[in-house]
Amino acid sequence: MSETDHSPRTSTLDTVAVASGDPERDQPWADLGLKVDEYARIREILGRRPTSSELAMYSVMWSEHCSYKSSKVHLKQFSEIPQETPVGKMLAGIGENAGVIDIGQGYAVTFKVESHNHPSYVEPYQGAATGVGGIVRDILAMGARPVAVMDPLRFGPLDAPDTHRVLPGIVAGVGGYGNMLGLPNIGGEAVFDETYLGNPLVNALCVGVLRHEDLHLAKASGVGNQVILYGARTGGDGIGGVSVLASETFDADGPAKRPSVQVGDPFMEKLLIECTLEIFAAGLVAGIQDLGGAGLSCATSELASAGDGGMHVELDRVPLRDSTLAPEEILMSESQERMMAVVEPGDVDAFMAICAKWDVEAVVVGEVTDTGRLHIDWHGQRVVDVPPRSVAHDGPTYQRPFARPSWQDALQADGADSLARPTTGDELRDTLLRLVASPNLCDKAWITDQYDRYVRGNTVLSQPHDSGMVRVDDETNLGVSVATDCNGRFAKLDPYAGAQLALAESYRNVATGGARPLAISDCLNFGSPEDPDVMWQFAEACRGLKDACVELGIPVTGGNVSLYNQTGETAILPTPVVAVLGVIDDVTRRTPTGFVAEAERVFLLGETRDELSGSEWAHVVHSHLGGLPPTVDLAAERALAELLADASRDSVVTSAHDLSDGGLAQALAESTFRHGIGVSVSVADVAGGDAFVALFSESVARALVTVADDDADRLVELAHRHGVPLTPIGRTGGEVISVEGSFEVGVAEAKTAWSATLPAALG
Incomplete structure (x- = not known):
């Protein structure tokens, strides 16, 4: 024929x-x-x-x-969840190809994140490429021009042979398809954990822009x-x-x-x-x-x-x-x-x-x-x-049985308090170097350099900034910001809190760039729904997201559920990826991630507690998972976001970086890497002066910011107005990361350790 x-x-x-x-x-x-x-x-x-x-x-x-x-x-x-946003009404939501949000000035933005997990395991390049293609068409079908993509990814251990099979193909597929479409890849994640071995997660997000009257x-x-x-x-x-x-x-x-x-x-x-x-x-x-x-x-x-x-x-x-x-x-x-x-x-x-x-x-x-x-x-x-x-x-609707797992109490009881902690300056220094070089915290340029981040000319922020940002209107400089996040270890310890922590981190990342969070899309990746333990995790995560959205006043515009993510009896870490979209009135006033000048004052916003269970330190140094994740404080997250947006609008801060995986130590290191500007800090007034907790705790609702001397009082006034704890901790400058009374390490030495991991493993 x-x-x-x-x-x-x-x-x-x-x-x-x-x-x-x-x-x-x-x-x-x-x-x-x-x-x-x-x-x-x-x-x-x-x-x-x-x-x-x-x-x-x-x-x-x-x-x-x-x-x-x-x-x-x-x-x-x-x-x-209320369907109103701080800007206006949601124009299309759950049940449509993608959610559509009013962002003002007659513009709307549509965004959605979806999974293409199993196809990407079978055929990494095509599975990932068609995942990008599919989400782009979802956005197009709403009447919007696609303007950017993102790729939250999860892999097995970095040294596993199958990771070496799937990771290069998946990254090449994401980059190859997106680059050829002429869409900038402005953010995402690459996380490694043994539970994803044999079941990588390839989640793809697309953002599109349209006028209100163009909605279809x-x-x-x-x-x-x-x-x-x-x-x-x-x-x-x-x-x-x-x-x-x-x-x-x-x-x-x-x-x-x-x-x-x-x-x-x-x-x-x-x-x-x-x-x-x-x-x-x-x-x-x-x-x-x-x-x-x-x-x-x-x-x-x-x-x-x-x-x-x-x-x-x-x-x-x-x-x-x-x-x-x-x-x-x-x-x-x-x-x-x-x-x-x-x-x-x-x-x-x-x-x-x-x-x-x-x-x-x-x-x-x-x-x-x-x-x-x-x-x-x-x-x-x-x-x-x-x-x-x-x-x-x-179609069928199943009321799958679910129940709190019999092992959950024992898991939560096995906290990080009993783990040996570094005490000397040399031990703290070695811990910082080990963590910045760990697979989850290291430089992801081996991946992101395969993506075109600036095609179309409207990218304002992209990796390695906390969030991606694109200009929507060339005349007014209206823009939108997007971030995706999820810590699967936190969700394993407490799926209700873990889902809220995923939302909180994306929310915070959007705010550090100066945008005001408006709405979320989610990609809920879990194991087999036929396992009551997994269904309990899923039910708790959904409940957590709903409660958090109600408290923060932002809607869920849509998303994706991906189940059966497990190999044999081994389910992945529950991974409710949350994407947050925010709006910024003038992208020229955005706040970058990373120190931009010498001799600026460094402040820590938020409160640091002894919260190391589920942390990157416990994972990397002790291969430990147990205890309770950091305490969720959505009111504090909202106050911090409002402060950061105001500080960006009024040009008060010169840089901002959220504190999350790896804590203050990781934020300090990454901030110095951006432009090679060192920093000297004292943590005597943080976490009661416990240097280890101050540096490596992963307490939420925190950010690291810098200001010029002349603007320090304005920042203090903003923090007081929004009720956000503020601690002066040091100054930028020099060529080292110095923690007073503990240690110092050269910025170049730390950056070399941070940059070497993926190239050494993947070639």
């Missing part, structure tokens, strides 16, 4: 008529990931057995990845409107890909099933972006949906169920790369770089003309109807006749 030969394979075609007259045919529902009760429910909905095409649609749409069947009972509580939603409304599929051709890559692959546990040798991982084409995606934005500008779209997980099954059923409820599709019109594909394979394919639009009949010619201009293939595959049914035909024979909502939204 030629590439364009769409001849039907009638000998094996399973139509609605055949299914009605052949009720007892054996079907591979279990192989497609369906449970016996789910298959029975499908038969009940249809009043007959499903056709093979219908079975394919239900299997991918009812998968864990697409339906959230184990998690949605816990996600419902996010609707209790995923719905098929208007009887007679045409349904157009445009972009890349449909192939066999990704059949059952992320929808099935992300809905099962890996065994010790990898995934039990290895569906084809999607293959990305960033050049096609770039054309698709520009084509779609021109179509939006011309006002030619009544509804739009990207094709990601579950492909055509998702796009057709979600558009129909969110609109007037009916759609008729001629599946044999779908352009194919592989003419041998059966209807069910076409419906399951997750081939990339595809979009589906709903267009009024009178606008079809103009739509097609724009697609032709950008060399993007487009085909009318169907139309909106008033039947309340999704009808799909293959060469004149009906292969799908379903209520679309039953596929897209009314």
